[in-house]
Amino acid sequence: MFSPDETHTKMPEEELLELYQESLDLPTAGSIIKGVVERIEPEEVYINVGFKTEGTCKTEELKDSKGNITVTIGQEIEVYVEKANYKAGIIRLSRKKALELLVWNKLEKAFKEKEEVKGKILKRVRGGLEVDLGVPAFMPSSQVDLKPKRNLDKYIGRELLFRIIKFNRKKENVVVSRKVILEEEQERAKKELLDNLEEGKIVYGVVKSITDYGAFVDLGGIDGLIHLADMSWGRINHPKEILRVGQKIKAKVIKYEKDKEKIALGLKQLKEDPWNYVYEKYPPGKKVKGKVVSVVNFGAFVELEEGVEGLLHITEMSWKKIKNPKEVLEVGDIVEVAVLDVNLDQKKISLSLKQTQENPWNTIALKYKVGERIRGKVRNITDFGAFVEVGEGVEGLVHLSDITRKPINHPSDVLKPDMEVEAAIIALDPQRQKLSLSMKDLEPDEWDNFVAKHEVSDILEGVVKRIADFGLFVLVSDGVEGLVHVSEISKAPNQRIERMFK
The missing domain is CATH 2.40.50.140 (Nucleic acid-binding proteins)
Structure with missing residues (x-):
């Protein structure tokens, strides 16, 4: 240690030396100067800094990560003056401090002038990522992208551009943002897009989200909507049938409201309406x-x-x-x-x-004639008759009056569904697809038999089937009814016939 007297006698000498060096405009400690490499020794590298003076820098500071010397003799480099005593011929230099100081100067200038800086993302740290700008910098996770990202690992190792949003040289604190740059780029792209957008123009974008009624497409700073009805000329039930989130697509602007910044897009409008040629293709x-x-x-x-x-x-x-x-x-x-x-x-x-397919009515018309017999199955019974299927796709009607010669009140008195029957064709019109059938025509004619067996004045027995004001209907044989008129019935003047016959 020095005594107070020694310190007092030394200080004026150092001050005089500094004043002397300044008067000669010589580099002083703390400044960055340029010099030329003259000799490379194992421990030190000798650098000519002018003024017939050599400075020395530790060789270790001029090696790369593999231990190789990064400079050559005759090369001009920038170095930091750690100590300068020209009288004693001692100049201690540092390449490492020069580089760090240059970086800090560059970053300070970029911060003040809002310039972009390039850096490499090194690793994840608490709350964000560490970025190498020549000096360590911090990027909060909220500043990595336009939207918060859960997986920050995918950014590690990437070289990107950043904007310095906080800078404190004294505390060596640098905070950067990538989001700011992306927002500015997005805004520029949006303005350019809106300035040049017009209906009918073809645009490119990325599917951002999908709803039941359509899909939103990011066109670069602004979204456009493709409605479900404008996705395809064909039938689709949901946008997900043809689109997926993240898909890059081409679309046509079908409506643009500049003041509201609303853009309606169409996919099907990229193709011609197929109905323009329908009549030619499908006559x-x-x-x-x-x-x-x-x-x-x-x-x-x-x-x-x-x-x-x-x-x-x-x-x-x-x-x-x-x-x-x-x-x-x-x-x-x-x-x-x-x-x-x-x-x-x-x-x-x-x-x-x-x-x-072959028209079965034409087949029936070729195979059968009116008057011929045909077989079929009862398919439907109504109040007025029954429909009989005589072939695939061909049904004929048996009217109530043509079911049987015997008196019946309803077709179901004789016929049942799926019953197989035989009938005679009484009318056939394949053009109008009408077929009339008769089952009673295939039954024996009871009237002919009755007439052959009886004569006028024969006495008959029968069963009263119906009573009317004008007489009685009497069944005298199968399928044969006769009328006994009221005038032929013996009764008292005021006697009613319905009381006489039950």
């Missing part, structure tokens, strides 16, 4: 294949191509009567149908499945 009478996409109570909808569907009515599904379309078709079935009609104004196509 009436043409047979085409399609896919059943919906089955309802009154029929089924068949997709002929994307955006073009036709109605297959239940009456056109089969030549035979069906109660439910699901008896014939299911969603997903591939069917061949015939085009019946095309209405371009209403965008409707009528289709037929049975027209692609």
Whole structure:
């Protein structure tokens, strides 16, 4: 240690030395200067800093991580003056401190002027990430991206651009943000997009979110909506059938409200409306294949191509009567149908499945003639008669009066569902698809038999079947009824016949 006297005598000498060096404009301690490498020794590197003076720097500071010397003789480098005594010829230099000081100067300038700096993300730390800018910097997790990210590990090792948002050189504290840069880029992109946007323009974006009614697409700082109805010319039930979050897509601007910043997009508008060529592709009478996409109570909808569907009515599904379309078709079935009609104004196509099959009425007309016998099964019974199926898709009507020669009150008195019967054809019209049958024509004619066995004045016995004001209906033989008029009945003047016969 020095005594007070020694310190007092030394200080003026140092001050005089510094004043001398300053008068000569020589580099002083704490400054950064340039020098040329003259010699490289194991422990020190000699650097010519001018003024016929050499300074020394530790060799270790000029090695890379593998221990290799990073400078060559004759190379000019920047160094930090740690100590300078030109009178004694002692100049101690530091390459490491020079680099650090240069970095701090650069970062301070970038902070003041809001410039971007490049750095490498090194590792995760509490609350965010550590970034190497030449000196350690901290980036909070909230400043990593436009939205908070749970997985920060994917950023480690990446070289990115940052904005310094906090800077304290004295405390060596640097806080950076990537989010600020991204927000500015987004805002620039948004402005450029809005300035150049117009209806009909093709744009590119990324699907941001999907709802039941559509999908929102990020166009670069602003979102556009693709409504479900504008996604496809064909039938879709939910946007997820054709889109997924994160998918890059191309779309057309179909509506743009600049003042509200509302953008309506369309996918199907990228293609021409298929109905423009429907009549040429699907004229009436043409047979085409399609896919059943919906089955309802009154029929089924068949997709002929994307955006073009036709109605297959239940009456056109089969030549035979069906109660439910699901008896014939299911969603997903591939069917061949015939085009019946095309209405371009209403965008409707009528289709037929049975027209692609052989008409059973033509077959019946070729096989049977009026008067011939035919067999069938009772399918439906009504108050006025019964319908008999004589072939697939062909039913004939047996009227109540043609069921039997015997008097009956209802067809069910004789017929039951699914009963097999034989009848005679009394009328056949394949064009109108009408067939009239008679079962009684195949029964013996009781009237002919009765007339052959009896004459006028024969006395008969019978059963009273009905009583009317004008007389009695009497069954005198199977299938034969006779009328006994009231004038032929012996009775008192005021006597009523319904009291005489029960």
